[in-house]
Amino acid sequence: MSDLIRKSVQAMAGYVPGEQPKGEDIVKLNTNENPYLPSADVQDILSMIDVAVLSRYPDPVCIELRKAIAELHGCEVENVFVGNGSDEVLALCIRAFVERDGSVGFFDPSYSLYSVLADIEDVEKKPVVLGPAFQWQMPDDYASSLFFLTNPNAPTSMQFSKANVGAFVKDFKGVVLVDEAYADFAAENCMDLALQHDNVLVARTLSKAYSLAGIRLGYCVGNADLIGAMYKIKDSYNVNYLTQEVARVAILDQDTMKANVQAIVETRKITAEKLSELGFEVAESQSNFLWVKPLDFSAKGLFEELRKKNIVVRYFGNDELTKDYLRITIGTAPEMFKFLDVVEELMRDA
Numbered sequence: 001m002s003d004l005i006r007k008s009v010q011a012m013a014g015y016v017p018g019e020q021p022k023g024e025d026i027v028k029l030n031t032n033e034n035p036y037l038p039s040a041d042v043q044d045i046l047s048m049i050d051v052a053v054l055s056r057y058p059d060p061v062c063i064e065l066r067k068a069i070a071e072l073h074g075c076e077v078e079n080v081f082v083g084n085g086s087d088e089v090l091a092l093c094i095r096a097f098v099e100r101d102g103s104v105g106f107f108d109p110s111y112s113l114y115s116v117l118a119d120i121e122d123v124e125k126k127p128v129v130l131g132p133a134f135q136w137q138m139p140d141d142y143a144s145s146l147f148f149l150t151n152p153n154a155p156t157s158m159q160f161s162k163a164n165v166g167a168f169v170k171d172f173k174g175v176v177l178v179d180e181a182y183a184d185f186a187a188e189n190c191m192d193l194a195l196q197h198d199n200v201l202v203a204r205t206l207s208k209a210y211s212l213a214g215i216r217l218g219y220c221v222g223n224a225d226l227i228g229a230m231y232k233i234k235d236s237y238n239v240n241y242l243t244q245e246v247a248r249v250a251i252l253d254q255d256t257m258k259a260n261v262q263a264i265v266e267t268r269k270i271t272a273e274k275l276s277e278l279g280f281e282v283a284e285s286q287s288n289f290l291w292v293k294p295l296d297f298s299a300k301g302l303f304e305e306l307r308k309k310n311i312v313v314r315y316f317g318n319d320e321l322t323k324d325y326l327r328i329t330i331g332t333a334p335e336m337f338k339f340l341d342v343v344e345e346l347m348r349d350a
Contacts, residue, residue: 012119015112021312027338029329030314032154032182032289034211036260036332039253042212045245058241061231065239065248069219072251075195078224081231082247084238086181086205086218087113089230093146093201094121096229097175102145107136109321110150111179129321134283134291136160143173150179152186152286155316155327159286162188169193169200175226178202182287184209184261185268194222201226208288209261210250217247264288268330274340278347290328297347299324309342 002010018031062082069080083089094117098104103124106114118125126144131137134156149168152159169176180202183189194202201222207213217239220227250257272282272290281293294302303315303326313329316322330336 006122008119008122012116015116018314019312023310025310027311027331027335029331029335029339030312030327031213032208032287032327032329033213034208034260034264034288035330035335036211036263038211039250039256041249041253042246045249046242049242049245053241057237058239058244060237062239062244065244065251066219068248068251069221072254073191073195073221075221076224079195079221079227080219081222081227081234082217082219082239082244083234084218084243085207085216086179086203086220088234088238089203089218089220090114090148090177090179091117091120092230092234093148093175093177094118094123095233097226098123098145103143105142105144105147105174107148107150107153109134109153109155109316109319110148111154114148130156134158136164138168145174147172147174147176148179149176150181151190152180152182154182154287155289155291155314155322155325157182157283157285157287157289157291157327159186159188162190162193165190166193169197172199174199176200177220181205181208184257185265185288186286191221194220198223198225206247206250209257210247211260212246212250215243215246217243261288263333264330267333267336270333271328271330271336271340275343278340278344288330290330291325292328293325299326302326302343302346305346306339306342311339311342 021028065082066077066080070077081089094104103126104118105126105128108127108129115125128138149165151165165178176199178190180189191202194200201220203218203220205218268285272285275292276282279295281295283291299315300317303313306313314327
């Protein structure tokens with residue numbers, strides 16, 4: 001069978017999503033989902049949809065949804081691309097902006113899908129290793145065709161300043177995709193850079209702040225020529241009708257999104273303070289998760305012990321840069337208090 005499969009695909013490692021454990025007693029803090037309900041308008045629009053509409057193809061270019069996004073960000077419809085999750089946005093960027101002899105850059109550590117997408121297209125990868133405190137250290141004379149700049153970064157939860165991002169994109173010769181999956185939880189964002197620079201795209205998702213991971217909706221904003229190139233190569237009907245409608249009403253209801261975000265930010269602060277008291281090294285988070293290093297317990301050991309207590313967090317043990325850390329999604333206040341109680345018990349008994 002190996003003769004039937006591209007050599008690059010045989011050689012590559014596929015993306016491994018976070019575990020999706022089943023069970024009512026599971027405290028799931030491993031995939032950065034939002035624990036709160038989305039806008040009530042989502043339920044309303046679903047109840048109003050005529051199933052007869054589903055016999056027809058959806059709008060291939062998502063005009064009504066793009067209008068809502070354009071209004072939100074103060075741009076034109078031509079500046080907005082909508083995709084089947086932000087993962088499709090990322091994949092299309094490589095296909096649209098990287099020649100076969102080109103290259104893709106990204107931070108290390110960062111979102112592990114970037115490397116997989118580059119391998120799928122069989123293009124060179126040029127990771128930029130972050131410093132010992134996960135700070136941004138750009139090598140001299142660095143160049144790539146496309147750079148995925150994750151901000152706030154995952155899994156580290158930390159944000160690079162808008163000033164630094166702006167200085168970088170101004171001098172960078174390729175396309176920069178600023179991946180802002182967690183921007184709604186952060187103190188600042190770089191959306192305006194997408195409208196100021198011809199080589200910049202800013203990507204967002206509805207999976208985090210909008211509590212809509214299940215509908216798979218992502219988008220990016222940027223120069224109309226870059227957006228047009230992505231529309232040339234996307235799948236014919238890449239975003240289904242239900243997703244378009246749900247996303248549209250959710251984006252129009254900013255109050256619910258912001259209230260949910262505020263609840264998570266407040267719980268994040270309490271959780272971070274308590275973990276610090278328990279002897280953890282806690283990164284300054286600008287996301288809906290915490291990046292922590294247990295100092296009196298191995299990260300792997302704590303991950304395994306929490307799993308025995310039906311609390312699931314994320315451990316990236318296959319990388320020297322991340323093996324001593326855990327990524328902890330911020331759940332509801334009761335979920336986080338349960339998590340903290342278990343951690344305190346485990347640390348006491350260690």
